[in-house]
Every structure is written in structure tokens, then in C-alpha cells.
Amino acid sequence: MLAGPFATMMLGDLGAEVIKLERPGSGDETRSWGPPFDDAGTATYFLAVNRNKRSVALDLGTAEGRDRARSLARGADVVIENFRPGLMDSFGLGYEALRADNPRLVYCAITGFGAAAGELPGYDLLIQALGGLMSITGDPDGPPTKVGVALVDVLAGLFATTGILAALRHRDASGEGQRVDVDLLSSLLAALVNQGAAFTAGGVVPERLGNRHPSIAPYELFACADGELAVAVGNDRQFASLCDCLGAPELAADPRFAANTARVSNRAALTEELERRLHDRPAAAWAEILTLARVPAGAVNDIAGAFALAHRLGLDPIVTVPGAGGRDVRLTRSPIRLSATPPSYRLAPPATLGDAEAPGETHWFG
Numbered sequence: 001m002l003a004g005p006f007a008t009m010m011l012g013d014l015g016a017e018v019i020k021l022e023r024p025g026s027g028d029e030t031r032s033w034g035p036p037f038d039d040a041g042t043a044t045y046f047l048a049v050n051r052n053k054r055s056v057a058l059d060l061g062t063a064e065g066r067d068r069a070r071s072l073a074r075g076a077d078v079v080i081e082n083f084r085p086g087l088m089d090s091f092g093l094g095y096e097a098l099r100a101d102n103p104r105l106v107y108c109a110i111t112g113f114g115a116a117a118g119e120l121p122g123y124d125l126l127i128q129a130l131g132g133l134m135s136i137t138g139d140p141d142g143p144p145t146k147v148g149v150a151l152v153d154v155l156a157g158l159f160a161t162t163g164i165l166a167a168l169r170h171r172d173a174s175g176e177g178q179r180v181d182v183d184l185l186s187s188l189l190a191a192l193v194n195q196g197a198a199f200t201a202g203g204v205v206p207e208r209l210g211n212r213h214p215s216i217a218p219y220e221l222f223a224c225a226d227g228e229l230a231v232a233v234g235n236d237r238q239f240a241s242l243c244d245c246l247g248a249p250e251l252a253a254d255p256r257f258a259a260n261t262a263r264v265s266n267r268a269a270l271t272e273e274l275e276r277r278l279h280d281r282p283a284a285a286w287a288e289i290l291t292l293a294r295v296p297a298g299a300v301n302d303i304a305g306a307f308a309l310a311h312r313l314g315l316d317p318i319v320t321v322p323g324a325g326g327r328d329v330r331l332t333r334s335p336i337r338l339s340a341t342p343p344s345y346r347l348a349p350p351a352t353l354g355d356a357e358a359p360g361e362t363h364w365f366g
Contacts, residue, residue, distance in 0.1 A: 001030055002124065002150050003110045003184065004082030005049040006157030011078070011164070012052030013334045013343040019072060020053040020350065027057070027353045040327060040351070047329055047349045051321050055350035060091050073098045073105065077171075078164055080108045084122075085115045095179045106167040108180040110160050115181060122184050124150035131188040136195055139210045156187040217263040218242070221300065222275050224283040231274075232296040236260065241293045245286075246277040323348030324355070 005020075005028070012018040022028050028050070034043035056072075059065040070093060073079050079098060081088050088094045088109070095107040109115070112122015128134050128146045138145030163180040171177050189196055194215065198204040206214060211230075213219035218239070221228045233239045236259060240252040251257050251273060256266040263270050278286060283299040290297035301309060310317035319333045327348065334343040 001082075002049060002153035003156040003160065003182075004080050005030075006154055007108070007110070007160040007164070008053065008080055009049050009051060010157065010161045010334070012347075013345070014336070015341065015344060016052075016078075018053040020050065020055050021058050021060075021069065022055050022353050024057040024059050024353065027055070038329070042349070042351065047331065050349035051329070051331055051345060052347050053350060054347065055353055055355045057354035060093070066091050066093060069093055070098065070101065074101045076102065076105060077168065078106045078108065080110070080160070080164070082110045084120075085109075085111050085117060099177060103177060104171055104175060105177040106164055106171060106180060107177070108160050108164050108167075108182065110156055111181070111183045113185050114183040117183075124153045124184070127152045127184045127188055131185050132192065132195075133188055136206050136208055138208050140208050142208070144208070152184050152188045152191075155191050156182055156184045159187050159190070212267065215264065216260060217267045217270060218274055220271070222271070222278045224278050224281060224286055226282040228300045229278060229283040229286050230298050230300060231290070234296065238295050239263070242274075242290065242295045245289050245293050245295065246274070248273070248277060319345045321345045321348045324351060327351060 008016075008018050008020070020028070026032075028046060030046040030049075031043055033045040036044045038044055038047060058069055060069060069091075073093070081093075089097075095109070098105055098107060111117065112127065113120045125146055128137075128151075129144070131152070133152070134144035134146055137147060160180065160182040163182060167178050167180050195206045198206050198214070211220045216234060218231050218233050221230055223229075231242065233242055236252075239257070239260075240249070243249050243252040251270075255262065257263050257270055257273075287298045307317050315333075317333050318330050321329050321331055322345075323329055329348040331345075333345075336343055
């Protein structure tokens with residue numbers, strides 16, 4: 001529902017021509033995933049991952065639809081599918097069948113648990129639960145908690161995009177396409193980084209720490225006069241600067257806190273010392289003071305505040321994407337900035353099914 005469309009949008013932003021195949025009648029299921037909806041009644045979930053695409057309505061359950069899809073694949077550089085394992089093979093549209101027609105084809109399959117997992121459903125919430133992410137997210141005394149966005153789907157889409165670009169590089173050098181397989185569970189395990197290595201290399205099973213970091217302190221939220229302040233101290237110099245700003249330089253010399261390992265071991269005492277001093281001023285005031293001292297700190301923003309911050313920093317986080325009939329859509333800008341071939345925003349998400357005639361030859365579809 002998200003990983004494949006996110007990957008194809010990434011490729012579309014980078015200049016690819018993307019043909020989105022949708023089920024006749026209902027189309028992509030995320031078209032109905034709302035509220036919220038925009039002023040035209042389109043689910044914002046669908047809008048988030050479907051710019052720079054044209055829609056073709058095909059029923060893969062019919063011989064005509066399968067023939068049309070196979071015809072598209074003959075002229076494609078890349079095919080991306082996000083179905084359960086084996087479904088494309090049952091349609092006669094699996095990798096081996098399409099490669100026979102187009103040996104240069106890069107075929108990317110995104111699944112929940114890998115090709116051998118059969119019918120296991122691959123929804124993000126399920127992967128967050130089974131993949132351990134929920135076990136390290138949330139307060140220590142609270143329940144396991146999911147991340148506030150379908151993060152595993154996004155990660156899988158990014159891994160898929162990277163694999164596709166590597167396969168295209170190989171294809172351009174050798175003339176040979178290949179199959180790219182990405183699954184959500186492996187994507188999550190790879191993205192656990194230090195938490196995963198704690199288990200694989202250290203034999204430690206990480207647990208929930210709330211907003212605290214397992215290996216760095218102070219690296220968490222602290223209560224201030226009017227709200228929460230994020231403090232992300234990454235080294236001893238920053239900690240000494242933090243102590244100076246708080247008017248407590250003696251804390252940096254305290255053997256319990258002088259080095260990071262000691263601070264992690266004495267986190268509870270450190271938190272008490274810091275919060276006692278931070279509680280006297282608003283979070284924004286502390287953020288200004290600490291930032292000037294090169295101590296990473298900031299008040300907790302909502303989504304509106306996050307976009308406002310990006311605007312103030314000159315990042316221009318919102319782009320207006322032109323749509324049919326003047327129906328422009330405001331969406332989040334791609335974070336990739338290229339000096340010679342920057343991302344482009346040519347097409348708003350397809351407002352209706354089958355908004356494009358399937359061309360005789362295309363470059364990508366998914």
C-alpha cells in the first residue's frame with residue numbers, strides 16, 4: 001500500500017516516467033484512506049505518495065489486462081510490484097516471464113516477509129510489532145508503541161529505490177537486467193542499526209527507554225517551565241557547554257558525569273540535576289541559549305511547527321505540483337538536492353483512474 005508507491009514516487013521525482021497500474025473501479029485502496037481529504041475530496045494519504053505518475057486502469061484478473069501489462073513491461077526499464085509472493089507469477093507477469101520478453105528489465109518485488117513466506121500479510125503495524133520496533137518504542141512502564149508514521153513501509157521504499165538504481169547501473173554496464181527483492185521485515189532489521197548490533201554483536205536485547213538513548217546521555221526530553229526541551233548531547237564538549245549555560249560548571253567535573261559512559265550509568269541522577277535547573281525557563285528560551293553555545297537543543301514542534309522551521313531555514317519544504325484543470329496540489333518536497341539534475345514535480349497525483357492512455361513504449365511502471 002505504501003512501500004511500492006513511495007519507491008515509484010522517488011523515481012518519478014528523479015525524472016522517471018511512471019505508469020501506475022490500478023484496479024478498475026476502485027483503484028489504489030489508499031484513494032479511500034481518509035479522513036483527512038483535500039478540498040477536492042481526495043485522500044491525503046493517496047496524495048502523499050503518488051505525484052509524478054500517470055494512472056492506467058488494468059484488471060490483471062482478465063487475459064486482456066494481463067496482455068496489456070505484459071506489453072507495457074516489454075518497453076519498460078523497471079517493473080515494481082508490491083503484491084504477496086507468487087501473485088505476479090500466477091498472472092504470468094513474474095520476473096522470469098517478463099525477462100524472457102525483455103532481458104534488460106530490472107524487476108523489483110517488495111514483500112512483507114520475503115518470497116518464501118507465502119501468504120503472510122505485510123502491513124506496517126504488523127512488521128513494527130513482529131520486527132521488534134514496538135518493543136523499543138514507548139515508555140518503559142507503558143505498552144509497546146508504534147512509530148507515528150508507517151516508517152517501515154517508507155524504509156522499504158527507500159531500500160527498493162537504492163536497489164533499483166544499483167541494478168540499473170549494472171544494466172547500463174553489462175546490458176543485463178536483474179531481480180531486486182526487498183522485504184519489510186529485513187528493511188526494519190537493517191534500520192535498527194545500533195539497537196540491532198546491540199543484539200547481534202553484544203548479546204543485549206534492547207528494551208523501551210522512552211525518549212532516552214541507550215548509549216548516550218543526556219539525550220532525551222527535559223521538562224521546562226512551559227513544556228518539553230529536547231537535548232541531544234553527543235560528546236563531552238557539548239556537555240560542558242550545557243553545564244556552563246545552566247550555571248553549573250561543576251557538573252562537568254563531577255566523576256559521575258564527566259564522561260559519557262559515566263553519564264549513562266548515572267542517568268537518573270543526571271536527569272534530576274538537569275531538570276532542576278531547566279525548570280526555571282521556557283523551552284524556547286533554553287533552546288535559544290543552548291543553540292548559541294552549540295549545544296543541540298530544541299523545543300518539541302508539532303507538524304505545523306516543523307514545516308515552519310524548515311521554511312525559516314530556507315529549505316522550502318512544500319512544493320506546488322500542477323494538476324489537471326488547474327487543480328494544483330501542495331506536497332512535501334523531496335529531500336534530495338542535486339546540482340545538475342534536481343528532482344522535478346511535473347504531475348499531481350492522478351485524480352481519476354486511467355488518466356493516461358498506456359503508451360506503446362514507456363520507461364517505468366509500478
